[in-house]
Amino acid sequence: MGLSLLVIIIAASFARAQGGPDGRPTPESRFALLIGNEAYPAPWKLDTPIADVEAIGARLKDFGFSTTILTDASFPEILIATDRYRRALKAAEGRPIGFFYFAGHGFMNEHEEENFLVPINGIGNMSAMMDESLSLNLMLSLLSHDNGNTAQIVMIDACRAALGISSDTRDFVPVGGGFSQVSPRGGMALMLSTRPRQLAYDRTAMLTQYSPFAKALLENLEKPDLSTLALMGEVMERTAELTATETPSQIPEVYASSGTQIRINTASATVSQEDQPPVQVSVVFRTDKTATRGPAHELVATLEAQGLSDIRSRVQPVLDNPAFVAGASELLAHNSSRADLNALIDQYTDASPRPADVAPPFYYYATGALLPGTGIGSPDPTNYATDIVFPVDDDRVAVVSQVYGPFGIGSGSPDIEVNTADFRGPVPIWRDNFCEQRNWQVNACPSGQGHQGVDLVTWSDDGPVNKQLGTPIVAVEAGVITLRTDNTTLQLRDDSGRVWRYLNLKIRHDIVRGSRVEAGDLLGSMSNILGGRPRTTVHLHLDLRIDGTFRNPYPALLAAYERRVGPGRQIAEGDRYLSMTINR
DSSP states (O other), X not given: OOOOOOEEEESXXXXXXXXXTTSOBXXXXXXXXXXEOOOOSTTOOOSSHHHHHHHHHHHHHHTTEEEEEEESOOHHHHHHHHHHHHHHHHHXXXXXXEEEEEESOEEEETTTTEEEEOOTTOOSSHHHHHHHSEEHHHHHHHHHTTOOOSEEEEEEEOOOXXXXXXXXXXXSOOOOSOOOOOOOOTTEEEEESSOTTOOOOSOOSSOOSSOHHHHHHHHHHTSTTOOHHHHHHXXXXXXXXXXXXXXXXXXXXXXXXXXXXXXXXXXXXXXXXXGSOOOOOOOEEEOSGGGSOSHHHHHHHHHHHTTOGGGHHHHGGGTTOHHHHHHHHHHHHTTOOHHHHHHHHHHHHHHSOOOOOOOOSOEEOOTTOOOTTSOOOOOOOOOSOTTOOOSBSSSSEEEOOSSEETTEEOOSSSOOOSOOOSOOSSSOEEOOOTTOSOSSBOTTSTTSBOOSSEEEEEEETTXXXXXXXXXXXXXXXXXXXXXXXXXXXXXXXXTTXXXXXXXXXXXXXXXXXXXXXXXXXXXXXXXXXXXXXXXXXXXXXXXXEETTEEEOOHHHHHHHHHHHHOOOEEOOTTOOBTTBEEEO
């Protein structure tokens, strides 16, 4: 079958690899992020995405890519992994090269023709699905925004079934039927596994181990020296060949913007280590026990081979029990019945219940650990007010940036309508923003300038709340009000001489300059600048001065919050988050 390569080219042709001053090719730093989601709730479970990304990831490692594989991933896990991938590209030496691959469910909101990728927990009713899924346009922007990569390949093998989620309202048309057309970003070659408004195959009668698109890619990765568009053209033709007996056949589509060509498989089939910067240690994010090689992995493979993949979800909770793995493997070796295997699973499930992993009430970064790229935090961890009352009368609160987000500055105008916290999710995540880049003089900041205090927001199951007016704000200590303005600013001097300044506060009407307040007394409610325009997110800015010098209130607030809700769990850049495990 001879197919013409259907490519939408934006802004001119590709150039050859950039060279250094001496004309020699610039060494490449190669990074890959592959996401495979298949454990969706019935009847939308998929069979091949994890096998797809594991096989493709293994070949990319052979070609010198520092490879991250994320399986059965939730919304926050995908955002975290994407942020780490973007940071690696931006910080890389030499010529950064990226490869992003998503296998799983996708859909289009036909009302707005916007495309979405579906996390593992993202299927429910229509409203929940819209809230929990990731906009493909947003993902493409995150992958390309200011990451400094020379070139990047993005492949999306989604829309594997018509989801048909019922809608409680008429705001959204039920989904299913493939993506609408998309646009790549600068330096990006984007390939969808099927044409707009068409579905992709998860597996076919003749092909059960991998999806047709993944199989076509794996075959063509073995061909050395294929440039980006040549590789994509071969994958397109091979996918069509593999689905020629299906109705309809599957034909991928390619969108490319200007950028430098990538040759994944060089003529030697590996990237010369002499020409490469040191490859970073691969970080594999896993959410299931099947990631562990050895008898447990072999057991799962045998289940698949014997047509028992539907039992995999029952097996997963007891895969860490060697006795169960040995017993189940023995049953499968003797072709025992499905009933025998289920009985064995029941035996070990009943005998060895898995303890619940109790999450802490909140997570927090260390003092001074600002969002990378937003400035240098204060190294001083001193708690300058050890016995304060927590200022926000709510149990779900966090300190987060209101200007910067994990993918750069969060505002292009004075009207910031959404806050830019690191991650979303049900558990608050704190990050210091004292000394964030600002023009205000702050002697305690390493640069001498920065954010004078920290910003606090309330939290919901979906993450930070940006428009909830009215949360009570209280006095952190006993003292006297020394300043009250009409633009939502209140200043409290405590009995020891510390000065606390509250900004974005709707002040209680009877609080005036000279008023005496006790610790915990109501001062007003959380608001935004001037209580209206120019708008910011609804949040509380709180800063602390001692003897005229700004000091970081973050350690004191952390301690006060722990006294209120219980001990939090400290995390570092890239550490474990919620139920996600990182195996280094």
